[in-house]
Amino acid sequence: MLSRTAFASVLLLVRMSFGYKQPINYLQALEVLAAAYADPASVIDGIIPSPLSVDVVGRVDATTTFVGQELNTEYLFGLFLQGADENTTQLIGTPRSVTIQSSVVEPPVAAVSFISEMEFSTVNMTVPLQIDMFISYDDDMKIVSYDAILRRVGEFMAYTVPYLAPQIAKELNSTTTNVTELIELKTATDVCAVSTQYCTGDNQQYESHDSCMSFMTALSFGESWQGGMNTGWCRYIHKNMVKYRPEVHCPHIGPTGGDMCIDRDYVQVVDTNPFNQTLLAYNSSYNVADMKGIPANNIAELVKVQTEVVSMTTVAFSPRSYTCSFCI
Ligand SMILES: *[C@@H]1O[C@H](CO)[C@@H](O)[C@H](O)[C@H]1NC(C)=O
Ligand SMILES: *[C@@H]1O[C@H](CO)[C@@H](O)[C@H](O)[C@H]1NC(C)=O
Ligand SMILES: *[C@@H]1O[C@H](CO)[C@@H](O)[C@H](O)[C@H]1NC(C)=O
Ligand SMILES: *[C@@H]1O[C@H](CO)[C@@H](O)[C@H](O)[C@H]1NC(C)=O
Numbered sequence: 001m002l003s004r005t006a007f008a009s010v011l012l013l014v015r016m017s018f019g020y021k022q023p024i025n026y027l028q029a030l031e032v033l034a035a036a037y038a039d040p041a042s043v044i045d046g047i048i049p050s051p052l053s054v055d056v057v058g059r060v061d062a063t064t065t066f067v068g069q070e071l072n073t074e075y076l077f078g079l080f081l082q083g084a085d086e087n088t089t090q091l092i093g094t095p096r097s098v099t100i101q102s103s104v105v106e107p108p109v110a111a112v113s114f115i116s117e118m119e120f121s122t123v124n125m126t127v128p129l130q131i132d133m134f135i136s137y138d139d140d141m142k143i144v145s146y147d148a149i150l151r152r153v154g155e156f157m158a159y160t161v162p163y164l165a166p167q168i169a170k171e172l173n174s175t176t177t178n179v180t181e182l183i184e185l186k187t188a189t190d191v192c193a194v195s196t197q198y199c200t201g202d203n204q205q206y207e208s209h210d211s212c213m214s215f216m217t218a219l220s221f222g223e224s225w226q227g228g229m230n231t232g233w234c235r236y237i238h239k240n241m242v243k244y245r246p247e248v249h250c251p252h253i254g255p256t257g258g259d260m261c262i263d264r265d266y267v268q269v270v271d272t273n274p275f276n277q278t279l280l281a282y283n284s285s286y287n288v289a290d291m292k293g294i295p296a297n298n299i300a301e302l303v304k305v306q307t308e309v310v311s312m313t314t315v316a317f318s319p320r321s322y323t324c325s326f327c328i
């Protein structure tokens with residue numbers, strides 16, 4: 001009789017032969033994602049094909065859920081490209097080199113931990129940020145679901161802001177020694193510059209630049225985990241996307257926050273599963289895509305062994321890094 005582990009491995013091999021690609025294809029897809037992330041300009045310009053499926057649903061714990069390829073492309077890549085294009089100090093660094101620190105692959109799902117070196121060019125500083133993602137791929141090896149966690153993002157902000165603050169104060173001619181006030185002024189200045197430039201006509205959000213500044217300086221910057229809430233931080237994130245589609249993104253930096261920068265109920269956020277295709281291990285949440293190619297009796301067995309599966313498809317990944325020497 002087969003041991004449970006061996007049995008599970010056999011099942012996985014059966015499953016693999018029924019339509020999923022080999023683990024190596026998933027590892028390659030992760031490499032492509034790391035390279036794309038370190039070179040947002042090429043994704044935006046279509047030089048690197050989008051790693052995202054048309055129906056992609058992505059969630060980032062510090063912000064919120066994004067639905068569809070266009071929005072996710074703007075959010076994952078445009079966000080950083082726009083920041084890099086500014087000549088002033090940005091609170092959001094630009095990913096310059098992305099290393100895969102660890103990963104586990106169980107087709108069609110990969111779990112990966114990236115270390116992204118975030119560059120803050122005006123202060124000549126690079127700070128690593130760990131990004132953990134569960135990623136689910138479709139048959140074309142495009143990302144159909146991703147669930148990302150910015151590890152220690154609060155600590156990341158606490159670490160970087162003191163280095164950025166003197167330079168920001170200089171750029172804004174501010175004499176305040178209160179860093180909170182300075183960051184709120186910075187946020188207001190940048191958001192209102194974008195709003196005044198791009199949110200015009202039907203997309204106008206504020207009566208005037210002055211009324212934008214009054215609203216924004218009165219608004220709390222918020223905590224690092226409130227990037228999808230009614231905060232200055234949320235509007236600061238979204239200001240980088242306005243240029244791409246003002247009609248979609250202007251409300252996000254306006255007084256209402258559109259459907260992005262709004263009050264959210266913690267319990268509801270946690271209890272909502274937004275994904276079309278699950279990111280969970282076999283059958284912990286059954287759906288057709290996850291169970292594809294596995295005979296019904298085998299699924300029944302998988303249910304029994306699911307917490308004990310040590311899969312032959314689990315692969316250790318040797319770190320490789322991607323340096324974006326040719327983007328801005
Ligand atoms: C930044 O500076 C460069 C070179 O001076 C200029 O071409 C570019 O337009 C500036 N970008 C912004 C957003 O002002
Ligand atoms: C930036 O920092 C690096 C490493 O500390 C140093 O080699 C380089 O000269 C610095 N560049 C500027 C413009 O300060
Ligand atoms: C800061 O002061 C300099 C020179 O006094 C001026 O050129 C610049 O526009 C000022 N910047 C802001 C944001 O007020
Ligand atoms: C800094 O400014 C914030 C916002 O105005 C205020 O709540 C806080 O008390 C100030 N901190 C100090 C040390 O003055």
Ligand SMILES: *[C@@H]1O[C@H](CO)[C@@H](O)[C@H](O)[C@H]1NC(C)=O
Pocket residue numbers: 055057067274275276
């Ligand atoms: C995926 O989910 C989003 C909402 O989360 C929905 O708008 C979209 O139609 C779904 N796509 C598919 C193929 O089910």
Ligand SMILES: CC(=O)N[C@H]1CO[C@H](CO)[C@@H](O)[C@@H]1O
Pocket residue numbers: 283284285286296299300303
């Ligand atoms: C917990 C759970 O979702 N179990 C499901 C596993 O998949 C079978 C389908 O073969 C469902 O009947 C179970 O409900």
